[in-house]
């Protein structure tokens with residue numbers, strides 16, 4: 001049977017992708033941020049997951065504002081990146097696993113999460129940069145990856161509670177896959193940031209640190225927060241952190257935190273890294 005071996009969080013800041021391409025990861029500005037991933041790299045090296053589900057948000061590359069699914073899952077055997085600006089060079093395509101995806105989609109829909117199923121899906125920095133900070137750059141990626149998109153862009157957005165419940169359903173979906181497979185889940189995006197308007201540039205370190213603690217030990221308290229409360233505290237794009245709740249829901253009630261790291265500011269964002277294993 002497939003098994004969820006752990007959950008990871010990471011932001012997806014475009015400038016991070018450029019820092020990797022330009023070989024700047026050990027420069028003063030970037031070093032502490034990138035060093036925060038070291039324990040995750042060691043864990044990935046040791047545990048060798050077969051597949052990673054990347055819970056991410058699209059920023060207009062695959063879904064534009066005319067059509068935005070609340071939740072969507074890739075059901076393809078490959079996913080392409082493409083030029084989306086930000087100075088990011090397109091990466092090599094990612095291998096998926098359509099059979100696994102269809103199993104997950106069917107299970108989620110049976111559990112009343114009516115996913116949009118995508119047999120073609122362009123993945124943007126929301127997906128690509130998490131893959132790059134976790135695995136480095138590759139012509140052939142060392143792991144299968146499945147994009148699971150959450151709308152964090154066009155209101156109305158799904159609530160943190162709804163994302164948490166999606167994660168709980170995802171656990172059932174993954175653990176009912178008959179083939180032996182080690183699955184990791186990445187909850188990406190966040191933490192506090194706002195890229196436009198009067199509060200552009202705001203970061204809320206105290207709120208981010210509280211959010212990290214509640215997502216680890218008391219996810220219900222984050223799930224109880226409304227979308228407008230999270231946006232007030234963390235900024236319009238800070239709402240991306242709801243995607244961490246999909247990962248958290250999939251790990252079950254109690255988790256062990258193997259690593260946590262926070263760095264702010266990096267680009268315009270407060271950035272958090274978590275590595276969690278389920279206690280069950």
Ligand code: DHB
Pocket residue numbers: 012013014015059189190193195237240266267268269
């Ligand atoms: C930044 C962060 C984001 O989440 C994003 O999508 C684009 C830019 C930033 O911090 O610059």
Ligand code: FE
Pocket residue numbers: 012059126189190237240
């Ligand atoms: Fe973003």
